[in-house]
Every structure is written in C-alpha cells, then in structure tokens.
Amino acid sequence: GAVVSQHPSWVICKSGTSVKIECRSLDFQATTMFWYRQFPKQSLMLMATSNEGSKATYEQGVEKDKFLINHASLTLSTLTVTSAHPEDSSFYICSAFLAGGQDTQYFGPGTRLTVL
C-alpha cells in the first residue's frame, strides 16, 4: 500500500518552455501533497504544500507564478514549471500525505528535469 507515482520520470526541454509534472497517489486518497526540489548532493527542499480544492501554500523564496500547482482531485497534484530556465534543472519529488495512524508522507519516484 501507499504507492505514489510521478510522471514523467525524466524530461528534457528547451529554455522558455513549460513543463508539467504529475503526482498520483495510486491506492489512497491524499488531501495534502508536497512538492520538493533536490539539487545534486543536497538535501530535500520543500517548495510547496498542495491542498486538494484550495490554493497551494508556497515556502518562502519559491515563486508561485513560476511553479504552478493544481490539486484538483484527491489522487492527483500537478506542478507546472513555467518558462523554464537552465537553473530550474533539478530533481523534483512529490509526496502524498497518508492520514491516520502515523500520518506519513510517501514519496513518488521523482522527475529529473533538464532545461537546455
């Protein structure tokens, strides 16, 4: 149980284009999902908290107009990196919050974005 998928697993795009990443909880409903970014050999950096049916909550320093988050259903959240630039190249990981008992975050496999 508690399986989270992420799509695509990797993407290469040109500078200036937009990229959409999907995060799905496959066997449970998640009213809350989280989006992280991780640069090589660095720790996880929380970008935003995605709440089903409401606006996402962004961490300080994360541009909400650049990183658009939509959590339209209890099993799907999307992150769109708009007008991507090479400095946006990173490993983007989502997690879904499974409520009850341990209240644990389960992670998707991540999406490696390379912006040329």
Place this chain on the structure above:
Amino acid sequence: GQNIDQPTEMTATEGAIVQINCTYQTSGFNGLFWYQQHAGEAPTFLSYNVLDGLEEKGRFSSFLSRSKGYSYLLLKELQMKDSASYLCAVRDRNAGNNRKLIWGLGTSLAVNP
C-alpha cells in the same frame, strides 16, 4: 526556531552494526521520521517514532528520547545495499502546517566489504 542535526557522513563494514544519530529542536514536537534515499532516487519511509523508546522493524530500529531531543537509527547486519543517505525529519505542530516535515541534511552511509 527549528533545527535538526545529523552527521554528514559515516562508513561501516558489511555485516556490522551502525548507529546514526539525530538531534532536533522544535517547539511543538509531533513525531520523528527516518527515510532512506539511494543516490538518484526518491526517499523511502523507514520508521516513525512519537513516543519514547525503541521501534524495531527487521534489521532497522529507531529510538526516540523526547526529553533529550534525540533519536537514532540502528542498522544491523549491514549489507552493501544499505549504502545510502539517511534522512531524519521532524513534524512540528507549531510550524504553521502540522503535516509538513522539517528535514535534516541527511547522513551519507557507505558500507564497505
């Protein structure tokens, strides 16, 4: 404020036991998590502690002392595949969002033959 400390790197030998420590400072402690992350992959959940004491799960055990703000992850019978980064994370009910976690920087464990 909130702070989590864990060693940056550790090395151990295959078949041995290793203990990875984590100390934390939070105003509203509400659970501590350990995750394993292999290079290039996403973290996977290992353990959860909210009460003092030891939680055992196969070769892995996790201990918590709330009064000391201290936890450790114990790995027994080390295998080469245990080489990974181990992340300590704490939930703080006073963090504005009681579902998000505060993450340590991770301990990179290298298991040598």
